[in-house]
Amino acid sequence: MIRVLIVDDEALVRSGLRMILEAAGDMAVVGEARDGDEAIAAAVRLRPQVVLMDVRMPGTDGLTAAARISAASDGPGVIMLTTFDLDEYVHEALRLGAVGFLLKDTPPRELAAAVRTVAAGQAILSPAVIKRLITSFVDKAPSRAESARGRLASLTAREEDVIRVLARGLSNAEIGRELKLTEATVKAHVSRLLAKLGLANRVQAAILVHDADLG
Known part of the structure; x- marks a missing residue:
């Protein structure tokens, strides 16, 4: 089973992601966190293989938390959850070690496939969306x-x-x-x-x- 940690300040979003992942059959949501501080602590305590991380949260945001979690040599793969109005933050997260990102309206099958990809040690590269990110916001x-x-x-x-x-x-x-x-x-x-x-x-x-x- 692929161990996943979900990080989002909205309970409804966390619940929806949990339902999608657990329905996949080969994934277990080992924990949830409401902000970056909780995410950092949970990543150490629960040792997930993949972290789904919202970008904007109260307190320590997803960008900071992703950098901290990704810095560990044996840390999980971090996938940022975003909307296009936050693209510039995601670009910076990728520079700091996150292995990809998903839009929050990603279809369930694609979400599960992305988690499997990262759990296998690969990065997520969506040809259409990541190219738009990089070309739009790279200085x-x-x-x-x-x-x-x-x-x-x-x-x-x-x-x-x-x-x-x-x-x-x-x-x-x-x-x-x-x-x-x-x-x-x-x-x-x-x-x-x-x-x-x-x-x-x-x-x-x-x-x-x-x-x-x-x-």
């Missing part, structure tokens, strides 16, 4: 773009091909089909380029590509 200041391009310059030509396609939200299998590589080869390229760039996950890689204005 394209020359210094940031120049720095991002400098980091990407260390990649081989093939690694650059892979990271450009990865930034569009494609899975390893989809990247392989587009670049005519085996899925295992793509996986090896992704692991190598993440290590070379000092990135925690695919979401941060996508942000770096868009910072460099190469996406």
Whole structure:
């Protein structure tokens, strides 16, 4: 069973998320929290594999809590819950270690699939929504773009091909089909380029590509 912690200041939202996840059959909601402070304590105490975290809450907000929880070497994967008017906060959360985000009106099947993806150690990259987030709110200041391009310059030509396609939200299998590589080869390229760039996950890689204005 996938252990999930739900964090939202609205009881109705927490209840709805609990019903959806527990109906999936392979997930157990091990706890709920109403704010960031409760979330940080619950993550340590309950050791969930995945945390669904609202962005805006009273007291310690989701952004701060996500950063604290994600900082632990063996911590859970944090998925931010948001609406488009909070996109800029989600972008910052991704930089701080959250592995993705979901809109609060995400269909139940997609919500469950996203939790499974993060529990398996992967990041969530929604091609349509994450691209809108990044391109809308990334500060394209020359210094940031120049720095991002400098980091990407260390990649081989093939690694650059892979990271450009990865930034569009494609899975390893989809990247392989587009670049005519085996899925295992793509996986090896992704692991190598993440290590070379000092990135925690695919979401941060996508942000770096868009910072460099190469996406």
